Amino acid sequence: MSNFILTLKLKTQPYQGDILDKRFNILRQMYNACLGHLLKQYKEMINTEEYKYIVNQGKGSTRNKQLQELNNKYGLTEYSLHRYIKPMQHHFKENIDSFTAQKIATRCFNAFKKYMFHEAEKVNFKKYGELNSVEGKSNKTGIRFKDNILYWNGLEIPVIIKKNDIYAQEALKNKIKYCRIKREIIKGKYHYYLQLVLEGVPPLKINKKTGEIKGRTTNGKVGIDIGTQTIAISSDYEVKLLELAPEVVNIDKEIRRLQRYMDRSKRVNNPNKYNKDGTIKKSNKDKWHFSKRYMKGKYNRLELYRKQREIRKQNHCKLANYLITLGDEFYVEDMNFKGLQKRAKETTVNEKTGKYNSKKRFGKSLANKAPSMFLAILSNKLKYQNNQLIKVNTKELKASQFNHLNCEYNKKKLSQRWNDLNGIKVQRDLYSAFLIQHVNDDLKTINIELCNKNFNRFLEFHNKEVERLISCELKPPLKNVI
Structure with missing residues (x-):
């Protein structure tokens, strides 16, 4: 069954934006906790004699079955991670529902799986502000969309749908599989969007002047x-x-200019974080200090x-x-x-x-x-x-x-x-x-x-x-x- 995405802007009040930002950060920390747990279990598993013995065997269904059993034993499966994240979700239940937490666990496991199967050289933890989308598992519980309003754990945020947006109105006639909340920094401020994953195919776009279907195909x-x-x-x-x-x-020149300015500003405001030769002191754990102009430069770079x-x-x-x-x-x-x-x-x-x-x-x-x-x-x-x-x-x-x-x-x-x-x-x-x-x-x-x-x-x-x-x-x- 085909799916398509309809993106709609959320009409958030300042306090609602603060709550969403808090929830994004909680989910980021849950993601990092899950990833840390997986890496710890994986390191423990690959150092065992049992793992080394199985890996040295010839490739085949028998070896795959033994490796799967070993993964289950050390909790390196998606459902094991769902069980691991459950106590964290209970702790943050006022902000995070169980389905959204499970989705974060699945997302973390999919990233780790590429590392485990040597499809990726490494897997990274999420820094502050790097997690910019969260989603549910269905439109029945957790993150829900109903009557042009987003519902999520006590939050009720209206969705902007213009009267002349015929495409959005036609798309909403399809069944909603699940919802995703996405945020994006535009001119230094977070803007929030609701992405609806809908069943079926996108509605055909009509030329308003001629009434003809846009993008009509030919054979060949x-x-x-x-x-x-x-x-x-x-x-x-x-x-x-x-x-x-x-x-x-090509924006390379503008990016280089901004980065040089940001680096100078960072060095002036954090002299204790650098060695005499200009390199960063790895042993220094003091907090970084950034000026308002540094942050302005950072947001200008993101905007580019x-x-x-x-x-x-x-x-x-x-x-x-x-x-x-x-x-x-x-x-x-x-x-x-x-x-x-x-x-x-x-x-x-x-x-x-x-x-x-x-x-x-x-x-x-x-x-x-x-x-x-x-x-x-x-x-x-x-x-x-x-x-x-x-x-x-x-x-x-x-x-x-x-x-x-x-x-x-x-x-x-x-x-x-x-x-x-x-x-x-x-x-x-x-x-x-x-x-x-x-x-x-x-x-x-x-x-x-x-x-x-x-x-x-x-x-x-x-x-x-x-x-x-x-x-x-x-x-x-x-x-x-x-």
Whole structure:
């Protein structure tokens, strides 16, 4: 069953905001207590001879069963953590209900599970102000929404729903699975929101002027070649090369300026916390003192990040809505963006200068443009229409190396942005999207017959797009690929 989220602003009074802030902090402390308990039990378990003996056995169902029994013995299960958090919930019962406490325990266990199964290198405790969302398990008890009012342990907060918000009114006709309270710092102040997780699919958006349904889909395959900053699209109707999140601007200079100011302010107000060489005294447990200007700088930095985040998401949603109008079957390469984020492991030397090459890769580009986030948004929107984003096998397909005219593979440097197909020049990313569009059902090979049939149409669209790009004043990253 599909679900979707409706976000509504809460009309909180100052005293209600204080109560919510108190409850968020209590739940943060409960989360940290649960995580500390899990780490302690896990450390105790892995130091036992029994664990070492089981791990050294060959992989299989028998070993998995023994490890599960050992996890149960040391309380490393979700339901064991529910029992552990129960006394804490009773202590804070005036503020925290049992379902919300169980949800926090589940959230903590899911984070710890990644560490236990070596999917993550470490698991972090939540600092003050880092827990910014809490949720219940159903809309019957705990955090509840009824008659446009949020109810939670004595709190009754009205929800803002505008009269002309037809989308929200239609969405609320669906069944509510559970509620989530989210907070966000905007211009130095907390703003609280209610997120309703609803069953079904989002209501269709209607153009108020024409009465037509927005984002109407067409039939056909769409090939997507996504990079760290750009996206190439090939369909039966259009061929496009676009920048991901074009309205996101580089804020590195502003962030660096704010951080330098904050660091100077922190050092002036806390001289006892630093050594003579400028490093922090780890042994000093005195309280940190921050000036009002320091806090203003901190909130300005948070506001910059928030604006970037909202603009990025809005741009991705617009692009996803546009893509959906081009077809009903979407194919994209299965990219490992986490691998591209990491620094290079090997140290290399530049032959010309003799200097060490930088180990930086695409971390900053991925942080600014978030291609993985775009694919997640597109995938969710497709699911609501009973379609899906199909990932092709990158290593087997080798779309950037293939030439369908002679069926040969030719390796190219990353800087080589144009392909020579027997005298025909095509942009590398657009051609890769065209090949991905014509992948076979095995998702490993390319349908040569269909490529030959549709190649002339692709060239026509391709040349139009290249002319459009050349006629525009391009800025990086598009300037780097044309």
